[in-house]
Amino acid sequence: MRRYEKTRNGIEYTDEIVSSDGAGFVLYPTAEHTPEMVKAAIRELFNDRDVVAMKVADARDWDERYRSEIFAHPWTSPLRWFEINADDYELLRREREKGTPTEEYIKIFVLPFIAETKAANIQKYGNEILER
Incomplete structure (x- = not known):
């Protein structure tokens, strides 16, 4: 990190x-x-x-810092960007302001939703994201 x-x-x-x-x-x-x-x-x-x-x-900078820590965490390192649920800024801000540690966020909001997050991003950006 x-x-x-x-x-x-x-x-x-x-x-x-x-x-x-x-x-x-x-x-x-x-x-x-x-x-x-x-x-x-x-x-x-x-x-x-x-x-x-x-x-x-400001609040957005703190949100981005929290988000960066999610992407940099060792538990997410085997994942591709489109498999990590960290694009919902309302969720990020709520959890950050509650004091949710990065590891807890990953356990609750990332790891259980890898397939769903990937599918949503493929739908949003197309299959080309798989080739990058």
Whole structure:
């Protein structure tokens, strides 16, 4: 699974190269992080790194992070993307906000529905997905 770097005050973040000028950053503060801590983390990154874009994670970013953890989990590694039930963002958000661990999500919503998810994606995208 992806490891997140942390600022000196403990706020996790991701970065991705945006251009030759630098990277885009997404900060993932939690309830324990105050607005002052977030501002300090932003200052730190601007001072220490080549920042082209900066964002504090919103609900969709947290959903995408949760979804990425599902796809990166060892239990889903033998599966193809179209066999993993992780496209229902309402379900993802509900389970993430409830605090459902990734493994629990996979046990409840992915592994029992591999065939159904595959069939739904074949119907949606066609048999070509099987050839990629």
